[in-house]
Amino acid sequence: MTVPRKPAPAQPFRLPHGGAIDRSQPLRFRFDGCDHDGFAGDTLASALLANGVHLVGRSFKYHRPRGIVAAGAEEPNALVQLDTGARTEPNVRATTIELYDGLVAASQNRWPSLRLDAGALASAVSRLLPAGFYYKTFMWPASPRGWRFYEHWIRRAAGLGVGASASDPGRYAHRHAHCDVLVVGAGPAGLAAARAAAASGARVIVCDEEREPGGRLRGVAGASVDGTSAPAWLAAVGRELAAHPQVTMLARTTAFGYYDHNLVGLVERCPGAASEHLRERVWHVRARRVVLATGAHERPIAYAGNDLPGTLLAGAARAYVERFAVRPGRRAVVFTNNDTAHAAALVLHAAGVEIAAIVDVRPDTALVGHWPGQARAARLPILAGSVVEQARGRLHVRGVDVASRDSGARCAITCDLVCVSGGWNPAVHLHSQARGTLRYDDALATFVPAAAAQAVASAGAANGCDGLAAALAEGHAAGLAAAAALDLVAVTPPPAPAATVATTGPLEACWSIPARSRGAPSFVDWQNDVTTADVALAVREGYTSVEHLKRYTTLGMGTDQGKTANVVGLALLAQLLNRPVQSIGTTTFRPPYTPVTLGAVAGHEAGPFLEPTRRSALHDWHAAHGARFVTAGLWLRPHSYPRPGETPDDAANREARNVRTNAGIVDVSTLGKIELQGRDVATLLDRVYVNRFDNLAVGRCRYGLMLRDDGIVQDDGTVSRIAPTHYLVTTTTVNAVRVMQQLEYLIQVEWPELDVYATSVTEQWCAAALSGPKSRAILARIVDIDVASAAVPFLAITRCTVNTPAGAVPARLLRVSYSGELAFELHVPADQGPAMWEAVLAAGEDLGIMAYGTEAMSTLRIEKGHIVVGAEADGRTTADDLGMGKLVNAGKWCIGKPLLSREALVAPDRWQLVGLTADEPAVPIPRGAKLVADPDRAAPNPMLGHVTSWCWSPNLDAWIALALLDNGRARHGTTLWAVSPLADARVRVRVGPPAFVDPDGERLRG
Amino acid sequence: MLLIPCPWCGPRNQIEFSYGGDATVRRPPLDAPMEAWTDYVYLRDNPRGPHDELWLHAAGCRRWVVVRRDTRTHEIAGSAAAGPGPAGAGRVIDASGGPPAEAA
Amino acid sequence: MAQPVTLPRTLKYSIFSLARNAVTFHEHWPLAWRSPPPKPRYDAIVIGGGGHGLATAYYLAKEHGIANVAVVEKGWLGGGNTGRNTTIVRSNYHLDPNAHFYELSMKLWETLSHELNFNVMYSARGVLNLLHAPAEVDAAMRRGNAMRLNGIDATYLTREQVAARVPRLDCSAHARFPILGGLLQPRGGTVRHDAVAWGYARAADALGVDILQQCEVTAIRVADGAVTGVETTRGAIAAPRVGLAVAGHSSQVAALAGLRLPIESHVLQAMVSEPVKPVLDTVVTSGAVHFYISQSDKGELVMGGDLDFYNSYAQRGNLPIVEHVVGACLALFPSFGRLKLLRTWGGIMDMTMDGSPIIATLPVKGLTMTGGWCYGGFKATPASGFLHAYTMARGEPHALNAAFTLERFAQGRVIDEKGAGPYAWSH
Secondary structure, three states, X not given: OOOOEOOOOOOOOEOOXXXXXXXEEEEEEEEOOEEEXXXXXXXXXXXXXXXXXXXXXXXXXXXXXXXXXXXXXXXXXXXEEEOOHHHOEEEEEHHHOEOOOOXXXXXXXXXXXXXXXXXXXXXXXXHHOOOOHHHOOOOOOOOOOHHHHHHHHXXXXXXXXXXXXXXXXXXXXXXXXXXXXXXXXXXXXXXXXXXXXXHOOOOEEEEOOOOOOOHHHOOOOOOEEOOEEHHHHHHHHHHHHHHOOOEEEEXXXXXXXXXXXHXXXXXEEOOOOOOOOEEEEEEEEEEXXXXXXXXXXXXXXXXXXXXXXXXXXXXXXXXXXXXXXXOXXXXXXXXXXXXXXXXXXXXXXXXXXXXXXXXXXXXXXXXXXXXXXXXXXXXXXXXXXXXXXXXXXXXXXXXEEEEEOOOOXXXXXXXXEEEEEOOEEEOOHHHHHOOOOEEEEOOOOEEEEOOOOOOEEEOHHHHXXXXXXHHHHHHHHHHHHXXXXXXOOOOOOOOOOOEOOOOOOOOOOXXXXXXXXXXXXXXXXXXXXXXXXXXXXXXXOOOOOHHHHHHXXXXXXXXXXXXXXXXXXXXXXXXXXXXXXXXXXXXXXXXXXOOEEHHHHHOOOXXXXXXXXXXXXXXXXXXXXXXXXXXXXXXXXXXXXXXXXXXXXXXXXXXXXXXXXXXXXXXXXOOEEEEXXXXXXXXXXXXXXXXXXXXXXXXXXXXXXXXXXXXXXXXXXXXXXXXXXXXXXXXXXXXXXXXXXXXXXXXXXXXXXXXXXXXXXXXXXXXXXXXXXXXXXXXXXXXXXXXXXXXXXXXEEEEEEEEEOOEEEXXXXXXXXXXXXXXXXXXXXXXXHHHHHHHHHHHHHHHOOEEOOHHHHHHHHHHHOOOOEOOOEOOOOOOOOOOOHHHOOOOOOOOOOHHXXXXXXXXXXXXXXXXXXXXXXXXXXXXXXXXXXXXXXXXXXXXXXXXXXXXXXXXXXXXXXXXXXXXXXXXXXXXXXXXXXXXXXXXXXXXXXXXXXXXXXXXXXX | OOEEEEOOOEEEEHHHOEEEEEOOOOOOOOOOOHHHHHHHHXXXXXXXXXXXXXXXXXXXXXXXXXEEEEOOOOOEEEEEEOOOOOOOOOOEXXXXXOOOOOOO | OOOOOOOOOXXXXXXXXXXXXXXXXXXXXXXXXXXXXXXXXXXXXXXXXXXXXXXXXXXHHHHXXXXXXXXXXXXXXXXXXXXXXOOEEOOOOOOHHHXXXXXXXXXXXXXXXXXXXXXXXXXXXXXXXXEOOHHHHHHHHHHHHHHHHOOOOOEEEEHHHHHHXXXXXXXXXXXXXXXXXXXXXXXXXXXXXXXXXXXXXXXXHHOOOEEEOOOOEEEEEEEXXXXXXXXXXXXXXXXXXXXXXXXXXXXXXXXXXXXXXXXXXXXXXXXXXXXXXXXXXXXXXXXXOOEEEEEOOOOOEEEEEEEXXXXXXXXXXXXXXXXXXXXXXXXHOHHHOOOEEEEEEEEEEEEEOOOOOEEEEOOOEOEEEEEOOOOOHHHHHHHHHHHHHHHHHHOOOOHHHOOOOOOHHHHOOOOOOOOOOOOHHHX
């Protein structure tokens, strides 16, 4: 921030009394480096207006000076950069920022200053920049990168505010809630609805985006409800609902999205700025019924210069007086086509704002309503049948030219405030998000809710109803109806709140006033600088659907999503096409209703909590022993255990070598483990695996291969028969969940007649593989059974107990080998895993046992030629491609088998599993290498296959690899090139069978 | 977020379930011709309207259920056990006042 | 508004025509395309007025001299997935058929603005795949090497190079998904999606193609196993060739000809933040967290992620995916926490059973389709139109779409880039 200038005179536009502000709490804030004063209860917008600051921003495209036009969430212009550093927030609507002491805000999208903005040059050449101009130019030079040149400058010019460069310190949360009736909006209709529903015994949630309930009724001293003044009634009802045990009142809470099955998303802004404080909370409210009392947004009328600072929507000008005791100007011209602006004029007049004229497009004969009558009685000058043709001024409106519609007579009126009202648009956003339909209402000249598609009803201004009395009655009825729909009826239904009915005259649709001088822009969408001429151009060029208009002109695509602009744009489109507005329709209303902080949308599930991190029962031991971890899906697994001075790869090589010479132990707990019990398990397994299991003896294990429905290899693992009707199946780490779900489907849905029960026990068991020539000797020292080959042959499973310092640990002992060495797997209850693990290491210490990680495990299995699902079995390979065609039992059916015989799956050009050895030991096989015949051939260079797994084999002192190779089994003995253009690396490799160590398996059977 | 009626647990949020696709496809008899198998694996009606589909109540009772959901509006007419249901096969619970789905 | 029935004066777009029209307050720009009444007969009908259908019509007229073509669109042109995607273009594929097909598309993107005299804003800002695990690096390098051997640009970036190119990324070791490196396709980037539909529409119209909006096909006429035309809400239209370009609804339209497809329709959501000054000049994707993001020229962060994971024809999604996408965004870009979500929407994806498209002749003579795009439809638009036009004109596929047949599933010749199997929503 720049050095503050001398504080401006204190709040020259603040009224001496009135308003829902707390004058006992003065607040100091800073805007664009200048200090100002305000009061608690102010918004940044009201405080700025109180200090006479109207110019607050520059428009997106032409950088035109812009002021505050609204008093709520629909504000299109007054977007500011709030706060600084990591807490800075771009594009915040000044009309929704509650003022706090020390608030710092700055205007956006201007340089060097708001008053003197270089970007305003765009305004000077705006005639060169009509809607969609960028589709017609910036095409020279004719180079693929040509646009990048222009884009660079366009990107810098665009973009409004600036995002923080440091991490957001804010905290956010999510909360789920259920209720009978959710009432969105706590204006008169919403309060009446909530009260009626609660009185009927419904559990009610009421939310409102503002600080306190009341909506447009806040501060309206003139009105009365149930015989008391409106503010008093609001306070009473607010207290009543807040105290009601069945009612939850949520202030500062915006319903941003209406989703399927009556789930409504709310975002609650929690007061307080400290970073440790919860900043925002998203509610997922599942409501049995919803009442939408979301009110209405006033719309402007387009005329030349209608975007000058000092131009406000009439209702907003009134709100600033009544709610915040702020005069938005000294001398006002009110321009309207309906009665509500007359009421606003009276409020401004009473507040000491001189009403220079009420310019009403309607003829005098149409001004029959209550408020025009009051205006006449107050001697306010009314120019009926007249329009504002254009406003004059540079950084602030200085006056307007008014023309009579029939005589054409013109007059200039000096003013510093223009209050405009083109009518009101119900806030139908949530109704439409809930798939409700809309109807164009000619009397209101806007779209109102028609049929609802979910358990929802609209009430009050949101439903197009006119006036306080009607809103109260409709809200009350909607509340009772919502409760009644849930069979909740009050014994003695409370009476509807009553207010005096003010007669209103008819509104006359008026969208834009033709400019006298060609090319003088009349704005439809303030934020995106869409003018009436842009709409005309779009139609002229054939962009005549509402979506084309929106996308070609960017109408309604700003951060305000066109809340004030869309209906005007649609009406102008209809006029130009000479079609009824109804037939034009609207663009689709998309969530969110107003922009929602990304942090709040993510809630807790961000950063480290985006996904759970899975750790094995042995994780702490790994960490304590210097493991370098690697992620495998959600799991953390030890890559290797580097010693001082060792690289992780050195360590892995040491570990791998040690397994072949002595023994090693590796954590295999992440493997999926599923227990199957029941009479028909064997039948199920025979249908799920390609090989047979009905003939698997109790106490024996067998490797199993599983296909997808399309015949492609899905998963592999071991199947162990623990007892006649009790099996243990292991899956790969990645497929554990999918295989379990599939088995459950088959058991529950396809073959319910099978007596099989499946339980996932992955987390319940800790598993470790002990491999190496000395593994049996080590095992013998700590288990209570004979582990000689005669007693525990290869592919046997048995029970035993492991003796540990912590006591005897029950275990399952499997004699299976992934490393190719003599090996055993110990499965013990997870909580006893560490005891088992340490006992094995202690028992093997003098025999040279070492723990080894996934990298050494990978090296060992590559040397042995064992496949990995995900590498060799890549979702495109068949059992035969992997050299396991014989495993597919010819005598039985299994899942995937029928499609195995499709022509392409038995063709000779299949990529088959082979082993590769690098010609020169010094030259590594590059990572992710492809196999080609001629490495120097120009692209496209046909690929014969690719390396799937590779390693430096410490036991063969060579770079070896497994690969999938076109017709690979026929190429044994030939040489090819493994190349990596990415790494600019290549090596000549010799093709052979995929087994480098102990191809006949003597070691593992030993 | 969808509210999926589980025949065992009652209405539950979509996030408790995982999707299993079209519930109307049936594995052909083992001696069926190749065409029947490829149709079963690959071809779908993909209706624009009511769709009987499989959901696994993964974070709940771990039962597979059939849900009849309109693919245009996401409205759920009802659900049933995908296999033998609770309290007798094919019990249907009505989700949103729409017509209940037949037993799967 | 009166529609000229004759071809309008097609005015070349340039800074000069813009300046000339500025003088007359842009009151003399011609229609970008006509809205003619349907003729009773055409040489070819393309069903679907999105990017693919309009491109098909354009190349039919330009490459094959078949200009008497109708594009039949039930809504407004460009109203489907063409205007609902995240505008990313790339050809960083592993399998040969995909690589060669999408590379043709890249080559066409590079010259499309001039080809069409309509600025589609092809922005070669680079597409960067983040790699978070060693196995991901292996797979990415395998893919990158395949790209290079196929003549497609690809480079591997170290973690440091990734951090330098995308400073806002959390490249720290303690990140939930630590970044080990990245695979970059420098020529990848973004294209202004609406401009593609409008540019092809204007260029096709100028060549004489009739674009019939608000015209829904209600039936496909078939006689003796050959297509003879379509019935529409604006009357029957005859043609010896009918091409389907209706991704999202391919199953529905194919069913009019009695065909079933290996396709499911799923909703994919996309979303944008409020516009901010430039913070991201590269398209960044992460397979591990299912997330992709770029910053539009307007300053909005454009994001997407996973499907909603259930069949749907509703162009709207639900909260869980939105929350996951934004969570992924903040895990990778912690400084975006106070930016705001501005708009979310959904598009309907043709999810095929192998994740690859179908651009092929169908079992009815004269009937062809381009569709089955899964996530990949937008970037394929030019090549899809080019090859579909070839297939419609010649009655047989071009070498570059010969693999994308309907029969490949029954034959076992699937093109499964992910290896995810015959489960539509897993691609």
